[in-house]
Amino acid sequence: MVMEVDVKITINEIARRAGVSKATVSRVLNNSKPVSEEIRSRVLEVIEDTNFKPNAVARSLSLRKSHLIGIIIPDLSNPVFSRIISGIESQIRNLDYSLLITATDFDIDMKIQHIHILKDKGVDGLILVTDHGNEHFFQAMLDFEKPIVMIGSESYVKTIPVVRIDNYSAAKEATEYLLGLGHKQIGMVRGPLTDPQSGLERFYGYRDAMVAAGYYDESLVAEGWYSFDDGYRAMELLLSKKKSVTAVFCACDLMAIGAIRYATEQRINVPEALSVIGFDDVDVARMYSPSLTTIKQPFEESGELAIDELIEMIENKDRPIKNSHHILKHQLVVRESTIEIKK
Numbered sequence: 432m433v434m435e436v437d438v439k440i441t442i443n444e445i446a447r448r449a450g451v452s453k454a455t456v457s458r459v460l461n462n463s464k465p466v467s468e469e470i471r472s473r474v475l476e477v478i479e480d481t482n483f484k485p486n487a488v489a490r491s492l493s494l495r496k497s498h499l500i501g502i503i504i505p506d507l508s509n510p511v512f513s514r515i516i517s518g519i520e521s522q523i524r525n526l527d528y529s530l531l532i533t534a535t536d537f538d539i540d541m542k543i544q545h546i547h548i549l550k551d552k553g554v555d556g557l558i559l560v561t562d563h564g565n566e567h568f569f570q571a572m573l574d575f576e577k578p579i580v581m582i583g584s585e586s587y588v589k590t591i592p593v594v595r596i597d598n599y600s601a602a603k604e605a606t607e608y609l610l611g612l613g614h615k616q617i618g619m620v621r622g623p624l625t626d627p628q629s630g631l632e633r634f635y636g637y638r639d640a641m642v643a644a645g646y647y648d649e650s651l652v653a654e655g656w657y658s659f660d661d662g663y664r665a666m667e668l669l670l671s672k673k674k675s676v677t678a679v680f681c682a683c684d685l686m687a688i689g690a691i692r693y694a695t696e697q698r699i700n701v702p703e704a705l706s707v708i709g710f711d712d713v714d715v716a717r718m719y720s721p722s723l724t725t726i727k728q729p730f731e732e733s734g735e736l737a738i739d740e741l742i743e744m745i746e747n748k749d750r751p752i753k754n755s756h757h758i759l760k761h762q763l764v765v766r767e768s769t770i771e772i773k774k
Contacts, residue, residue, distance in 0.1 A: 440481045449477045498528050500741065501549035503542060504560040507534040509657070510713040511683075511730060515560055515582060518734025526742070528555075537656070539568055546571045556741045558582060578744035580737045584628050592744075592755035594737045598628045601726045601761040602636025605680050605708050608724075608763060610644050613772035614678040614706060617641060618651040620665040620690055622682040629657070633682045633710065651676060655686050662689025670697065677705060677772055684709035684716045684725055691719070691768065706769040712762075721767035729759045 442460075446453045451470060458466050459474045466474075477483075502519065504512040516532065523530075531554060535541040542561065549557060556578040569587050572579055582594045609617050619637045622630035634652070641647035653668045655661025662681055666689065669676055681687035687709030691701050699705050701721055709716060712727035736757055 440483045445474065445477050445481065445483055448481070449474045497553040497555055499552065499554045500528050500530055500738070501545075501552070501554040501557045502530055502532045502560070503545050503549070503557065504532065504534050505537045507532075509685075510715070511711055511728075512560055514713070514730035515734040515737075518731030519558065519738045520734075521731070522735045522738045523742070528742070539565055543568055543571045546575055550575050550577070555745045556580075558737050558741060559584075578741055580741045580744075582733050582737050592737075592740050592757070594733050594740070594757045594759065595628065596728055596759050596761045598632035599636040601710070602633035602680070602682075603640045604636075604761075604763055605710065605726055606637045606640035608765075609678045609680060609706060609708060609769065610640065610646075612678070612706065612769060615644075615646045616648075616651065616676045616678070617646065618653070618669045618676045618679040620653050620655055620662055620669070620679060620681040620686050622657055623654060629682060629710075637680055655682075657683045657685060659685045659689040659692070662686030663693045664689075666690035666693040670694070670699075678769070679705065679707050681707065681709050684711045684713045684723060687723055687725070687768075688715065688719055691721075691723075702768050702770040706772075708769055712764055716764075717766065724766045724769040725764050727762040727764045729761075732759060 442453055442456050446456045449456065449470075451474060455466060455470060456474055459471050459478075500523070502516060504516070506512060516530075520530065531549060531552060533545045533549070535545060542559075542564070546557065554577070557575060558580050559572075560582045561584045564584070564587075572586075572588055572591060579588075580592045580594065584593070584595065586593050606617065606619075617637075619634065621634040621637070624631050624634065638647055650672050651669065653665035655665045662685060665686065666679065669679065670693075679687075679690055681690055687707050691707050694701055694705050694707075701707055707723070709723045709725040710728075711730075712725045716723040716725050736759070740755060740757075
């Protein structure tokens with residue numbers, strides 16, 4: 432009886448079967464130096480026949496790359512961030528990279544800690560889906576010493592590319608749309624003003640549109656933290672102060688739906704007695720009844736553009752450093768939650 436010996440498939444065995452050196456196999460695997468098409472085909476054929484999979488750790492050491500990309504987001508449960516990650520993941524699905532995703536619960540100290548953790552993990556680059564930072568946060572980014580791309584916020588580090596929309600213009604457009612429908616008593620459920628983009632810039636867009644129309648009233652503004660419950664409570668506060676409010680602009684869709692829920696419980700019909708507009712266009716915006724008028728953000732496109740920019744920086748380290756600032760287009764999506772006011 433002849434026993435078949437199971438030969439362990441290593442890079443040395445691939446080289447032996449292909450009739451080439453170990454260095455040549457390494458060049459084919461890593462695409463690091465030119466190899467003739469005849470030799471490349473021969474090596475790849477052996478790799479396919481043997482179902483060879485290179486040791487990831489050894490390959491990382493030889494290339495000084497981990498093929499890991501860190502993603503830091505504020506909240507795993509928020510559909511905004513899951514759609515950004517979906518865009519990132521779809522773009523690298525056929526590339527030799529994996530994602531390490533962490534969430535900070537909007538905490539700056541935790542964000543800084545996660546930057547240090549991902550640096551220790553040896554990730555090749557980092558995407559920060561972030562709301563705001565401070566001096567220590569920006570220093571942590573400088574200390575990271577590898578490529579970083581930011582989504583959704585400004586970067587005060589010139590070498591870090593940014594992908595975002597113009598939150599000020601989008602909020603101004605949303606408010607002007609309500610004004611165009613004949614509304615004058617327009618409230619806002621804003622995010623925290625410590626958040627420069629989703630909080631401050633969206634509030635400024637609303638405020639400036641209202642000031643220009645001559646209708647701004649500080650008592651028509653309430654604040655929340657981008658959740659259904661915050662929108663619900665903010666609507667309760669607004670209606671307790673100004674029962675004559677005819678429209679509300681909310682800084683995100685979840686707050687808008689919370690606002691609608693409270694109004695409905697108070698027997699205030701939306702949109703007949705109260706028009707509501709949100710921001711983001713998450714899936715629930717079109718599923719809710721009434722469906723939500725909102726500002727649509729290109730979340731998947733943001734993720735795709737950010738990961739393309741990051742991989743370009745990782746794989747072309749010698750390229751000139753540039754300040755890439757990508758401002759993507761938003762879109763006003765009109766649905767059932769807003770109507771022209773009856774005169």
